[in-house]
Structures are given as C-alpha cells and as structure tokens.
Amino acid sequence: MPELRKDPIIGRWVIISTERGMRPSDFAVVEEKKKGGFCPFCPGNEGTTPPEILSYRENGTKPNTPGWSLRVVANKFPALRVEGALNREGEGVYDKMNGIGAHEVIIESPNHNETLSTISVKNFEDVLWAFRDRMVDLGKDTRLKYGLIFKNQGEAAGASLEHSHSQLIALPIVPKRVAEEIEAAKAYYSYKERCIFCDIIRQETKQGSRMISENQDFVAIAPYAPRSPFETWIVPKRHSCSFEEAQKHEYENLARIFSDTLKRIDKVLSVPPYNFILHTAPFSNGCKDYYHWHFEIVPKLVKIAGFEWGSGFYINPTPPEESARFMREAKL
Amino acid sequence: MPELRKDPIIGRWVIISTERGMRPSDFAVVEEKKKGGFCPFCPGNEGTTPPEILSYRENGTKPNTPGWSLRVVANKFPALRVEGALNREGEGVYDKMNGIGAHEVIIESPNHNETLSTISVKNFEDVLWAFRDRMVDLGKDTRLKYGLIFKNQGEAAGASLEHSHSQLIALPIVPKRVAEEIEAAKAYYSYKERCIFCDIIRQETKQGSRMISENQDFVAIAPYAPRSPFETWIVPKRHSCSFEEAQKHEYENLARIFSDTLKRIDKVLSVPPYNFILHTAPFSNGCKDYYHWHFEIVPKLVKIAGFEWGSGFYINPTPPEESARFMREAKL
Numbered sequence: 001m002p003e004l005r006k007d008p009i010i011g012r013w014v015i016i017s018t019e020r021g022m023r024p025s026d027f028a029v030v031e032e033k034k035k036g037g038f039c040p041f042c043p044g045n046e047g048t049t050p051p052e053i054l055s056y057r058e059n060g061t062k063p064n065t066p067g068w069s070l071r072v073v074a075n076k077f078p079a080l081r082v083e084g085a086l087n088r089e090g091e092g093v094y095d096k097m098n099g100i101g102a103h104e105v106i107i108e109s110p111n112h113n114e115t116l117s118t119i120s121v122k123n124f125e126d127v128l129w130a131f132r133d134r135m136v137d138l139g140k141d142t143r144l145k146y147g148l149i150f151k152n153q154g155e156a157a158g159a160s161l162e163h164s165h166s167q168l169i170a171l172p173i174v175p176k177r178v179a180e181e182i183e184a185a186k187a188y189y190s191y192k193e194r195c196i197f198c199d200i201i202r203q204e205t206k207q208g209s210r211m212i213s214e215n216q217d218f219v220a221i222a223p224y225a226p227r228s229p230f231e232t233w234i235v236p237k238r239h240s241c242s243f244e245e246a247q248k249h250e251y252e253n254l255a256r257i258f259s260d261t262l263k264r265i266d267k268v269l270s271v272p273p274y275n276f277i278l279h280t281a282p283f284s285n286g287c288k289d290y291y292h293w294h295f296e297i298v299p300k301l302v303k304i305a306g307f308e309w310g311s312g313f314y315i316n317p318t319p320p321e322e323s324a325r326f327m328r329e330a331k332l
Numbered sequence: 333m334p335e336l337r338k339d340p341i342i343g344r345w346v347i348i349s350t351e352r353g354m355r356p357s358d359f360a361v362v363e364e365k366k367k368g369g370f371c372p373f374c375p376g377n378e379g380t381t382p383p384e385i386l387s388y389r390e391n392g393t394k395p396n397t398p399g400w401s402l403r404v405v406a407n408k409f410p411a412l413r414v415e416g417a418l419n420r421e422g423e424g425v426y427d428k429m430n431g432i433g434a435h436e437v438i439i440e441s442p443n444h445n446e447t448l449s450t451i452s453v454k455n456f457e458d459v460l461w462a463f464r465d466r467m468v469d470l471g472k473d474t475r476l477k478y479g480l481i482f483k484n485q486g487e488a489a490g491a492s493l494e495h496s497h498s499q500l501i502a503l504p505i506v507p508k509r510v511a512e513e514i515e516a517a518k519a520y521y522s523y524k525e526r527c528i529f530c531d532i533i534r535q536e537t538k539q540g541s542r543m544i545s546e547n548q549d550f551v552a553i554a555p556y557a558p559r560s561p562f563e564t565w566i567v568p569k570r571h572s573c574s575f576e577e578a579q580k581h582e583y584e585n586l587a588r589i590f591s592d593t594l595k596r597i598d599k600v601l602s603v604p605p606y607n608f609i610l611h612t613a614p615f616s617n618g619c620k621d622y623y624h625w626h627f628e629i630v631p632k633l634v635k636i637a638g639f640e641w642g643s644g645f646y647i648n649p650t651p652p653e654e655s656a657r658f659m660r661e662a663k664l
Binding site for chain 1: 333334335336337338340342343344345347348349411412413416424425426427428429430431480482487488489490501503504505507508509510512528531532535539556557609635643644645647
C-alpha cells in the first residue's frame, strides 16, 4: 500500500510508492558528454567574464589572470541588476518592483574536468568560504533581503555552462518557499519551544533508517517526505539559523560530509545531474531561536511533471529508507 | 531593467527579464517523434487496460470493446489505492496516512495521432464532461478531499504513453498549493469583499495587454507574474468556485476557448510539450464566495532548475505582455 507522508516543516504531503520502490538502476541517467569548445571559466580566459569580485589565488598573481583556485564573477547575463534605488509600485491589483539585486557565479575550480564530487576536500572548503564571504558582503546592502545560493549540476539540471560552478542570487525579497519554511519553523517553536530541525536530527539519529552519514558537526539524511528519489539533506547538529555564522571547524566538517555525500550520489546513481540549495536565514536574521540552516540536494532522476510544481503535490517512487540504505552502503 | 512581479493570489515573486525578452523562436522545441509500437490505449486493445469506469460510445457497443470516442480507466500503476479505510498515524515528529485515493486516466480520443489541439471542439467538450462526471462521482466518497485533474502532454512534460490522455488523482488531503491559493483568495475577500480572480478579469479585460482571447463565458490570459514563458490561464467570467458546477453553455464555451488556446500554443511554439492543471474547490466546497476555478496551462520550454521549485522563486525570460501578443497574433 502506498503511503502519504507529510513534510513536518512545510506541511507538504507526498505519495511514497512503497511497493514499486524504484532502485538506483531503474533510473536511466544519461551521462552527459563533455562538449569541449571555448570555456569562459577556464584559466587564460579571465578577460571574457565580468571582472572578478573575489578570488582565491597564488600569492603574487594578479586579478583576472591565471593562478586562481576559485573565482567569483558577476553573471554575464544577470537576472537582476545591482545599480539603482529600489522602487516599489502598484498597478491595479498587481505589485512590482524594479529588479535590484546581484547575480554572481562561483567558479569552483580552474580545472574544466573537475566537479564538486572530484575536487579535494580542501578545495570544497574554499567553495564554502566563498559562499560565506559573498553572503556577508552582500548582506551589508540594505536593499537586499535574501541570498539564494544554489547549484545546477549537469545540463538536465539547468546548467548552461559545463565548467563546474555555483550561483548566488541576492534578492530584495525573501523567496516564498523560504518564508514559508521560516514561518512553519516559528509555528512549531511557538507550540513546543523546540526547533523542529533539532527534533528531526534527534529522531533520525535514534531511528537510523534514513541516516546516510554523520560526523562531529553534521548529519546527512534522506528526509521523511522527499519530493524526489534520493533527495538528501545536510544539517548542522548545532542549532543556528545562519550559514554565515558557522564556526571554522563547521566549514571543515561540512566540506567533508558534503564531498562524501556527492561522491555517494555519483557512485549510486552513475553521476546524475542534480541541484542543491542552501536554506538559510534572511540577511536581517531575526529567526535565531527557531530556524536552522541546511543544504538540500535533489538529484534530477525523474521528469518533474509541471503539475507537481503547479500543485505542490509529489509522487516519489523510492522510499527514503531505501535511498538512504543505498547511499550508506555505497563503496567509495 | 528586469522587473520583480508578485503573483497577486499566491504572493510568489517572479523575475521577468524584460530586456532579453525571449521570443518563441528562441525556445528550441524538440519535436517528439511518434514511437509507434503497441499502444494499450488504442481501440482493439481495451483488454490490456483495467476495465473502463466510464465511456462515451456508439449505441449498442459493449464496454471494453471498440466503438468508444472517450474512455476512462483506472491507472494500471496507480499512485494510490481505492480499497480500505483511511488510517492516520504519527511517528515521532512525523505524520502519515495510508495511500487511499483514486488514480484514473481519461483517454481523450480513439485515434492515436490526435491531440487535444487537433480533436474537434465537440470531442473536447466530451473530455470536459468526462472530467465533470468523474469529479462528481469521486466527490461522493467521504474519504476523499480533492480531485486533481491534469495533463502531461509530451514526454518532456512527463507523459509516459504518447496516446493523448489526461489524469485524475483523487486525494484524501488537499494539496498544499491548492490550499494556499484558497487561503490567499479568502484573505483578499476578507479585506476587500471581492473575489481576487473577478478583480483580475476586470483589470485584464480593461488593460488588454495580457489578453489572449475571450468569448461569452471565458477569458484566456497571460498571468501578470508567470513562472514560465507562455503560461496561460483560462478563467470563467462567472464567479464560481467549482468546475463541476459549471452550466452546459459554459462547458461548450470552455471547449471552444481551450481548443483555440492549445492550437495557438502549437502554432506559436511548434507543438511544445506542456502541462495543464485544473484549479478547483475541494470536494467539500465551502469556499464559494472567494474562490474561482480556472485552468493553468504551462508549456515546457525552459529547463526548470530544481532550485526553482525548491525555492519557490522563478526567473522568466519572456514578459507575459509579449507572450500574449504572440498568442493573439497567431494565424490559425
């Protein structure tokens, strides 16, 4: 009998087809061939991107020249513009504002053939530091309310350039799904005076069936009501609402568990396309007691029928207990 | 300058890239080739589907034999099961229930090569009557709370069989997105004592820039803050919360405008994959004053990065005023 499960935070119901549970081999991942050709993100081509906002590079090398291990540049085709004042306007029943914001690209490695699953843990940590540095910097701009960090890995997941990169979009509004999650966490806290994510970590650690791995500072779990097969969350054990406020040892341990998780995903699912999103507090903060930052990773294995994001209703053919088992047992 | 626009109902903000406005020819629609091979939905193969629940057929022909113009059968691989009582259960912080519900397939035409864009207006009307008949029937089951009617057209939009069909999933819960929409319409009504959809129709009819077409009973519009290029809504002019309660002349006029809209989509975008969803009241009704049923059609033109449905935040490269103009000017 299939099961209807409710996401304890957002309240979204998901159908889990426990019977016809799809195994990793049932998902036909089409391995993407490297296309080659000119790459604006490769060393030597620095002049073809907007100038760098941040880079980690060898001592003595100049900005916008080779010698970097990580580079942050503005998106050449930004969805939002940095310049100007924020104007809000009504138009009858409708509301709009001009598209103030920032859209940046984090080029994670100089090597065109690396991915986040193959770079060293040290380099992975640098990616996390770059996320943090840019969030802290953009958070100072009072026009901006939220920094959305995400990655589209693989063309099928929306990547338009194959050289490994993540993106940061800083917005003058808080995206709906984030606001909902924060509101829901607040409601749970008002009722129980506990953080719902902390409660989830306690229960998952105890039950074990959806645990993938853990280290001193983090757990990697399959969520109870995943929208997609092999959806994976990485959650810090220490309660904190904001990614930017993590401790040094937390970034180190996050790099370890994140790298390990992506290697497991690649192993179990044959290098699938995926997306991840950082869920963290708005720049204004103000949700310290009840919100809890984390990463959500969603491999792109099933065609998301438009009706699913239109209705907020998902059918998932793989129970998270099974996906967690495959992930735990992966031989790296 | 790009624009941030707020959906007036749900409150979702969308970035509309007004500058680089993508035109229909910018979307590379890969035309799907008919694959041929055995089709369980073709006449003569009635025995390979579960027995029919409803059919419209020539007088004197027997159920589950040829002679039908439309057939409704249970999904052979249902996401939910009809049998049994509904059990709700907690598991620590989590909630679940068993997967009671119905999952039906509406086979829209006996002809394998027809689509909803090519069948006659009369046949289209029959599809709408079948939607209505099944909703009315399933609404009598007190275990069920909501009937979700949708269509995945084309493999890229999630269709697993190419013979034209829609689906109905009847659920023991109200999907999140539907509940949100109803709540938001209620809040607007409490504040203004007017239906927000009625206000939208008034403003769109007056402004005209996002109008695609209208007839006596319906308007087809590009919504103000569309998630996707060429998103199109078909909304009844008469206020009513429930699709099942439409009048006969409304089904006739809905068939006309819906058929015309799909023909325009096919013409402008070269027969793209698409999804549509019926947004209607839960079976219990109870939102008569403030909710307003309608169809939302979303062509699948852009790769939906997982981050978009994860964050509830969309970037749309085509302003709705432009998509509406292309749709209006399409020569059928």
